[in-house]
Structures are given as structure tokens and as C-alpha cells.
Amino acid sequence: MLPRPRAAGRIVVASVPANHVYVRHLAPEDGSGPVRLPDPPPAEAASTQQWWPPVMLDAAWVEDNDFDVFHLHFGFDARSPAELRELVAALRRRGKPLVFTVHDLRNPHHPDRRDHDRQLDVLVPAADALVTLTQGAAAEIRARWGRDALVVPHPHVVPLDTMRCAAASREVRRRGPRPREFRVGLHVKSLRAGMHPHPMLPVLVDAVRDLPGAVLQVNGHNDVLRPDGKRYDAALAEALQHHAARGEVDLRIHDYLDDDALWAYLASLDVSVLPYRFGTHSGWLEACRDLGTAVVAPSCGYFADQAPVLTYGHDEDHLDADGLVAAVREAYAGHVAPAPGVEERRAQRARVAAAHARLYESLVGDGR
Structure with a gap:
């Protein structure tokens, strides 16, 4: 088992992916908060920056690496429901909580929704905690699976x-x-x-x-x-x-x-x-x-x-x-909402980061 890179007392998150602008902006600007493991490059990767397809979704990776929380965002498009069930089983064997942020209730890349629905039918019920970006999505999740999701807004995208x-x-x-x-x-x-x-x-x-x-x-x-x-x-x-x-x-x-x-x-x-x-x-x-x-x-x-x-x-x-x-x-005619200012986005990012840190802490507690 590979040792985890950890600062004293900080929760280590296996985030799928880590090098995506949304995920990067879940962290405080000063780099404090939970530690996110870097994306392991796939065997066929052309560069160390390539994260697709995500290696962390392999059950063998889960068995061989140490972390406190597994947080899935994107990247499971090519995984079958059976492979996702293997991932969940590996996390259960290791006693590692699964957080799933439901960005897409309908995959924008799939002309037919059935494959994505089958994937969601594995991940949403199995997750120890669900996150989504809007109240509307949270209501759909509740209606379809009877699960409550923590609603945390999308942070800024542009630096x-x-x-x-x-x-x-x-x-x-x-x-x-x-x-x-x-x-x-x-x-x-x-x-x-x-x-x-x-x-x-x-x-x-x-x-x-x-x-x-x-x-x-x-x-x-x-x-x-x-x-x-x-x-x-x-x-x-x-x-x-x-x-x-x-x-x-x-x-x-x-x-x-x-x-x-x-x-x-x-x-x-x-x-x-x-x-x-x-x-x-x-x-x-x-x-x-x-x-x-x-x-x-x-x-x-x-x-x-x-x-x-x-x-x-x-x-x-x-x-x-x-x-x-x-x-x-x-x-x-100019009848549009004002653009968010830099300080508004900075404050929002701090709130978003704090919400994720609290969620991870509630799942890990003193068990780590």
C-alpha cells in the first residue's frame, strides 16, 4: 500500500479528477484545507497532465493506495455499472466513504440517457454523501432515489x-x-x-x-x-x-x-x-x-x-x-443581472471550500 502525502491533521481526498478547474476551485486560495491526491496518469497518457481515463476508478487502485475520502465528480462515462459496483465494493472493503457530486443528471455527451441513468443507479444509492449544484437538481435526486444532496453552488471558473x-x-x-x-x-x-x-x-x-x-x-x-x-x-x-x-x-x-x-x-x-x-x-x-x-x-x-x-x-x-x-x-436592452465581482467570487469560493471541508470531516471524524 502506498503511503499518503499528508500534512498533520489534514484529510486526504482521492478526488476524481483533481486537475479540473471546478475541483481545483473547491480548495481555499491559500492551499489550506483537505489534501487532494494528484491524478495518476493513465498508462497510455501522452503527458503527466492527462487524467482521462481516471486511474482512481480502478478497484485495484483503491486497494493499493491510502486516503481518507473518495470524491467522484467526473470521468466515469466509460465505466460499466458492473465496474462501478466493483469500485464501490473496494471502497466498502477499505472502509472509505464515497462522496459523489451529481453534476449531470443527464449526460450532455450521450444522445441516449439510459447508460448514464444506469451509472447513476449505482453511484447515487451507494454514496455516503451526495453533493449537487442547485436546488432543482437536489429535488430531482430526492424524487428519483429518495436521497438528500447537499447543495453547494458552482465556484468561479475564470482565474x-x-x-x-x-x-x-x-x-x-x-x-x-x-x-x-x-x-x-x-x-x-x-x-x-x-x-x-x-x-x-x-x-x-x-x-x-x-x-x-x-x-x-x-x-x-x-x-x-x-x-x-x-x-x-x-x-x-x-x-x-x-x-x-x-x-x-x-x-x-x-x-x-x-x-x-x-x-x-x-x-x-x-x-x-x-x-x-x-x-x-x-x-x-x-x-x-x-x-x-x-x-x-x-x-x-x-x-x-x-x-x-x-x-x-x-x-x-x-x-x-x-x-x-x-x-x-x-x-x-441591458436587462441582465450584474456580473459577480472578484470579491464576491472570492468569498463564495471560501464558503464552497468550507462546506466541502465540513462534509469530509463529518464522514471521517476521528476514524482517520
Whole structure:
């Protein structure tokens, strides 16, 4: 059994994963609090920074390593229910409590919900403690499994120093001598299963055309919008090229953006429209809020429960085109919630970290 790296008296958490921005921001800024073990690199990893697929989900890893609490967030997509049951059994044999944060009640990468539901049917009943991000998700968990989840809000995504710079830039633009463009962003990324921008595109084109100085900017990845891309969507790509040729869309096609480029892109928008037809919570939403970019979010999932957003009707069965137009117009008129400031996010992070530390302590107590 490998010894655990531990400072005196600090709880050691096997966090799956550890190197994810959400998980990193569960820790106090000063690095105090529980110790999170680093992600073991998979055997086939190209670098020491790669955490997928998570080695900690192997029952053998649980048997061979020491820690106080096992906390699962993401990364179990490729694990069968039988493999997850083996993980739970290994934790039980070791007497290690399992904490499960239910980020996704519907997996945004799966067109069919059944596999994810089967995984949840193992993890939710087995967990010693459940965490989720919204009251709406907690209510669904209670209805489906009869379990109560601790509701802890999503911490900031963007680094606090970057937030501060973005706020200063916004203030300079606000005081500038001339009116600037109003940029409405639709980001199709690599078009994961939960996204359905196709029927939204003509609605947004018409909505933005009616707003003086407004520009519809659509960003997408090469793998979806280039003919040689592995996930090329001809219908979407051709529609975008058509609107771009008519000057109705500012189309940006590129590879994945690194963090600095992503923050700069989001900060350049006035509003980001989330094209989801299913899902639960959103880190993208939080990043936009960090950078002062308003969010238009769909009615599916618990996005509107997660933070103050403008909402339009969208799920697997229906798109409310009038509601989408109205939400964009509300954003254009400035009827949006104020962006959280740096100190507000700093204080929230401290509360989030303290809530997790208390939870771990309640599960471990003097037993460690």
C-alpha cells in the first residue's frame, strides 16, 4: 500500500479528477484545507497532465493506495455499472466513504440517457454523501432515489486576476466615446449530443438583424465545420457558410481554444446563447458570468436555477423561437443581472471550500 502525502491533521481526498478547474476551485486560495491526491496518469497518457481515463476508478487502485475520502465528480462515462459496483465494493472493503457530486443528471455527451441513468443507479444509492449544484437538481435526486444532496453552488471558473482585468476592460469600453457593437455569441464547439443549434440559427439571424449595431458571432471547431473533420455536420456547416456569405454571421472556425484564448473570446461577447436541448449544469455559464458576459440559457436542466440568466424554451421536443428572440432583446436592452465581482467570487469560493471541508470531516471524524 502506498503511503499518503499528508500534512498533520489534514484529510486526504482521492478526488476524481483533481486537475479540473471546478475541483481545483473547491480548495481555499491559500492551499489550506483537505489534501487532494494528484491524478495518476493513465498508462497510455501522452503527458503527466492527462487524467482521462481516471486511474482512481480502478478497484485495484483503491486497494493499493491510502486516503481518507473518495470524491467522484467526473470521468466515469466509460465505466460499466458492473465496474462501478466493483469500485464501490473496494471502497466498502477499505472502509472509505464515497462522496459523489451529481453534476449531470443527464449526460450532455450521450444522445441516449439510459447508460448514464444506469451509472447513476449505482453511484447515487451507494454514496455516503451526495453533493449537487442547485436546488432543482437536489429535488430531482430526492424524487428519483429518495436521497438528500447537499447543495453547494458552482465556484468561479475564470482565474480571479483574469476576472479583475476583464472588469477593468468592460469599464473602459463602457466609458468609451463611441457606441460599440453588441456581440451575440453562439458557440457550437464540437457539437456534443446535448447541443442543437440548427433550428436556432435562423431565429438568431432574424433577431440580430433587427437590433442596430448587433452582430451574431458563431464559433465552432474544425472537426464539425470543416469537410475533412471527423464529426463534420454538413447541414450546419452549409447553413453557417450561407449566412456568413450574406454578412449575417461572423463565422469563426478554429481548433480548441486554450484557456487564455477562451477567456478573451468570452469577454469579447455581450451575450452568449447556450444551444442545449438537454443537460443539467454548465461551467460555460459560470465562465461567462465571471467575465461579465450575459447568458441566454435554455429551459431544460437547471441552468436558470444555477445563476441569474435570461431563459428561453428549449428541450428535446421543442424550441420556443419567440422566447429566444425575447431573451436576446432583453440582453440587448441591458436587462441582465450584474456580473459577480472578484470579491464576491472570492468569498463564495471560501464558503464552497468550507462546506466541502465540513462534509469530509463529518464522514471521517476521528476514524482517520
